[in-house]
Amino acid sequence: MKYEPVIGLEIHVQLGTRTKMFCGCELTFGEPPNTRTCPVCLGLPGALPVVNARAIHFGLMTGMAMGSELAPRSVFHRKNYFYPDLPKGYQISQYDEPLCLGGRLGDVRIHRVHLEEDAAKLVHVGASGRIHSSSSSVVDFNRGGTPLAEIVTEPDLRSGEQAREWLTLLRTTLRQLGVSDVNMEEGSLRCDANISVRPEGTTELGTKTELKNMNSFRFLERGIRAEVARQIELLESGGEVVQETLHYDPRSERITSMRSKEEAHDYRYFPEPDLVPVRIEQAMLDEARGAMPELPADRAARLEREHGLSEASAKQLAFRAELGDFFEAALGSDGDVPAQPLAHWVTGELVARIGDSDPGDSRVEPVALAALVGMVERKEVNQGGARQALDCLVADGGEPRAIVEAQGLGAIGGEDELSGVIDAALAANADAAAKIQGGNEKPMGAILGYVMRETKGRADGGEVTRLVREKLGV
């Protein structure tokens, strides 16, 4: 039987406010432990929380970016449970009246977005430093009370790869909004996945598991893939998936159950009596709307419209904003460079060389790439030569024309230059020449190969083919 994975994500994003969600303690990264605390975020008796207006503002912007319904009235609840990183014995969160309901980002529907406070940081000390073997833990309350937006998707994802791509879009969107620095490694973007599988063609959802601890985009993809494989294997061997919380260890790629005895979640939510409901007033909506930047989906549409890019290229550039910025800088620096080939060079050749890093931090100037693509278009250098020139640009920077000239990478395109070497190629491959003359173009590769060898790859392939046909009279 073929199985279809069904995946939904729960994302926690630390909002980039200056202060905590319910108190004025400053949020700065890397301060010494327990130096950013006060009676409110330590949960001392009698302390009263007050909602940070900017966290609401960021929450509204996030909802607007996803086309959510923004609740006119929003209530905070207490979510009760005991854990050492939670000094009050409850987390202030939202329950049945979240800030934003519904919406969509890319291909994925959004279930809801709500605001809550982050827990403190637990540092486990023990022989191996791992959770399961440590005997005592140290609590650092600096992080406790950091504003979080929890974004919950509908189960619309079908693979780990798709989840990774979508999370990249979410990260770009949130970064563009300026509501968070969305850094997975530093924990300002955290992602859990709800995963189930079902026989292909059916619509009923299977039993789901919750996979935690995927702290990079790569691990998210791998973790989901591993859990989907585990569930399918279990079902095929006659077993059953048990609803539980799982931990993915990226080093061993193993999935383990986080609690041997899964306690039914019984959080006894009730309205937080210390906070009055938040009423979303027109002024707050206007302020949020006024702060909205161009979002990736809008940018993709604009790139398609203004520059005639293909949908795929436009998305690749817009969903990684730094690529879009580089592309637009290059395009603006050179009025003659054609947009689509330039887009291909940015998303293809350049990304192949610099990977996930920001091209703006590389040695390649946007104007240099534009110039190189222009030379390719004018057939002053062929693809192979241009790739070599780009290698040099990535390594040392510089100006492409100078590199092409210094290294002799320029294209040999004129009939005068190519005629002799083509004659030699035809003479050396008489069989091939005869076949081409007889209407079989397959051996053209042999002729082309000869010419490329002789010209050290600098010949213009299209021009060579044309001249061969001309000389053979076909």
Added chain:
Amino acid sequence: MIDREQVLHVARLARLELTDEEVARMAGELSDVLGHIERIDQLDLEGVAPTTHVVDVPNALRADEPAPSLPREVVLERAPAVEADGFSVPSPQA
């Protein structure tokens, strides 16, 4: 009616240790509370929003301006145990 098992469940969630006598008393008191709620439930409350707060205060929001935090030595003064400049606690997973 709240039975003994329900009292023990709630007590465990709240990390409370109750004697048998207390369990019995709590079962009675909690049943009385629920009984009262059930009486309210019999009223016609169509169109009445749940009262989450008795005072109708407009938005009580705070500007995103830093306020001073407490000095760490004051914060840790009352910690039962201190380790590595933090509150030392038994490992929750041990």
